[in-house]
Amino acid sequence: MGSWVMWPKNLIIFDEKKQASGKASTKQKRNQFTQDVEEEFDLQSLESSLPAALQKLCQWGKEGFKDGKDVCFYKEERVFGINAKRYLLDLDVKRLANMAEVTGTLIVLYMRYLYDVLKESMMVDMVGFIDPALIGEIGCGSATTRSRSIKDRLISALQIRFSCCLTMHRIAHWILTVIDPDNETVYYMDPLKRRLGGNGEWKDIVDTAISMFRGDRNKKGRGSIQWKNMAGIPSQPNDKQCGYFVMRYMRDIIYHTNLGFADKWGRRANHVYCQVEIDEVRNELASYVVKNILKL
Template structure:
């Protein structure tokens, strides 16, 4: 950790190395307000190390970050515009596909318009059974007619490392939530050459660290 390493991440790293040593864990519950249901989640030392120094991001980390974003949504009085779903309910873990639990993408559903948007940090092809199953599960949760839903891929900044997908997905969510007009489709549909810098990614890490220390590091 150099002199320019974010101080919040240093504090998180120090806390985790002490509190989560020797196989100890930190448990928390998903907020019913944010996810519509409660469920216990667990954080491991390796999860915090992945946030602080790079690594594969666990679903529990993304869920905590969603809690952080949900507080922003409430503050901005946007709860009638944005809702979240536990990724474990509709993703590959929810589909019992253990062989495909190594990559994060973001799916944004607009039930009223009948459109689902797909954001993949690797820009993989949209026509794959994995994502279709995720989307269909999400639509079922909203009790929408699957045959009336249009599925569209959006050009977004592409991950640069082989373990950045989780951070990039959280960055996508942050930008969507912070846009009060929800114009992310216009912003990204044109597939610009925009990239995320280290500062863009570190902002997500810092957001997480500050929120986690405030809410869970006790």
């Protein structure tokens, strides 16, 4: 989920009739979006406005991603509860440079950066992460499978005192969910400030995961699981920035004293993120890739 698979152009068949009629499929629209990002990407025109580390990453990418090359990195068990390969592609960097919609790969890399922040602050026993590729709406299996993925991560992060940070990609939108499993409390953050419906599928998935977690530990629950909508979070200004805002939420949660984000965002407020704060996230992400993935 949120990843791109390398595929030869000569093995792609386009439906010319649908394109001519203007009734493009979702897949065709995604292909068109990819082409638009590629056409719009011009480092020289962007260079002066890009954060320093992102400039360096883009400059490396001019040669490093030639001929369809990618960069392999590993999701580590101590960070995500699993060991698995993942690939950084040219398109990931282009999206980051253009402030276009972010991929799951970029979200995972920023989580990995935040893990190092937690480690430096001796807080790795307080916050855990789960790979969004396990819990998204598309390609992640049934609702039960997704619940089990969350439960397994809560079990593997059993020593974590406070919460497990989750991101979820809802078809074309990133949200953030933070679970406090011991207190059976869930914090919900949607950059569009939409409240989670009482009968929503995502709520059922998380509730089921917590019930499974409770059963595995032979622990009695207190009854209903409490969901708290974080109405005071900064909201995204357009439909392309949800991923950047979710990353900034995670950053602020970790940097906030005693993880007191619920007190800060629990009620409606006029909190906003300026471009400098979003660029801080982009630069931190690019800097992590340059230093730790590319080893430059």
